[in-house]
Amino acid sequence: MTGIVDQNYYEILEISPDAALQEIERAYRVNRSTYQPSGLATYSVFSDDENAHILERIEEAYTVLSDARARREYDARLRRAGVMLAADATVKTPALAPAATHADSSTSKPASKPESLELDDGYDPEDGVFEGSVLRRIRLSLGLELDEISAQTKIDGGFLISLETNCYRDLPAEVYVRGYLKQYARCLRLDPERVVDSYLTRMREDRSAE
């Protein structure tokens, strides 16, 4: 374990050095919430000053890592300091993570591997039916807010609420619902076709019963 002063920006945000911008933003939101003044997780561990200092480091980390050019420069500095970035092995986002030189791999120490900010315990519903409350539970398990899904998919928040509460009457025509569900399922890392088939079967039964 290293102190907050010695942790690099990736360690501070608990993300992999090849994290995409979306992951950086999510990790930033979670960390900012963790270290908010008088936050539940930190209140009995840190003084106000310590907490404020950690928050500053989180802001610093986000400012640099969310800017492609500043991040490239920072990665280069880390390499010069002997930190091996994950991108040195596999380049996921070439625009953000420059290819490795391999010159420093033998002596460099790897950046620590972060854990995922979600509960990876299999999200399939027990009875195989993807209805609204199941989708909501899965979203909560992933620690995702509705406004995050809305920002990512451009689907109106009201429609997302209607999807999750099975308020079929408030949803548009089926062709639109199909599109919404596909996007929503992708955000939840579910198979879009399975979700669409299951949800629409339930929706059609309900609509025809009316």
Place this chain on the structure above:
Amino acid sequence: MRLTGTPSWLSARRDTSSSRGVQRGGPRPLPQVWAFGGGKGGIGKTFLAANLGATVALAGRRVVLADLDLGGGNLHTCLGVRTGSRVNLLDYLDHRVEELEKVAIETAIPGMRLILGALSHPGAAETTRGQRIEMMRQIRALQADVVILDLSAGTGRQTLDFFLAASVRFMVTTPEPTAIENMYQFLRAAYYRRLAHALSGSPVREVLRAAMDQRNERGIRTPGDLLSEVEKIDSQEAARFKRVISEMRPRLIVNQVRDSDEVKLGFSLRGVCRKHLGVDLDYVGYVNFDDSVWRSVKDRQLLVQAFPQSDGAMYIRRIVKKLLEEGR
């Protein structure tokens, strides 16, 4: 009540003959021992121990629930078991019954037995370290696949020793400042007690003794700080220290969750523990709080039996599934 829409892993048939029972040509596998600690009282340790235990039994494994809350256990109440003059832990501690195996009574859940707490003299049942070591030996010899220990609140030696001797150590908390503060205190006490047993060099033990005082002059506040100090003194002890710490890996369950912020609290606690305390906390899941939980507790019924379709029961099954798959 029958479970409807039961997942396949939970519909497993009980195997009483071979794979998990007495095996031909080899020793019987030791049971996994799951302990529930957390520091504060009233956070749902007993509720979770009973419901996780029942879920494991419903999945076809043999379970013994042991009420080790020697100060006033009430695991039996969660199961709707009336105690009367039935054999209990005090009979074992007072040598009226020599084997713990014989203290385990049957419950209404097939495959699940219960060791009643020290009921006749709540609070009077103290154990020596020697007794606790012998009890753990007998716990590991129980005819079971999983033994679940429901522990007292607080950071007493009895609680810490049983917690540390378990193979899976659950830390339970709720989204409240007092519960979280007690959780950190419990973690710190558990780590220091484990290290006190593991580290042998006298200079290192001196540092450890100093670290027990949270206001110590060396500025040691966390297991991570302590490791840094030990590294300065003895690299071999530091290596052992790291191994001991990595083997602890407590499993966090956030209970009584009401919204998504409280779900994320588990990630926050894990991050704080890893980055600042040097403690690898594994966030295994959360259980929400709703009317079905309240009603099951009030009616002295198990949530997973009385309300198997409730969200709480589903979250409990998820945690059990994860742990059983990991233990394969």
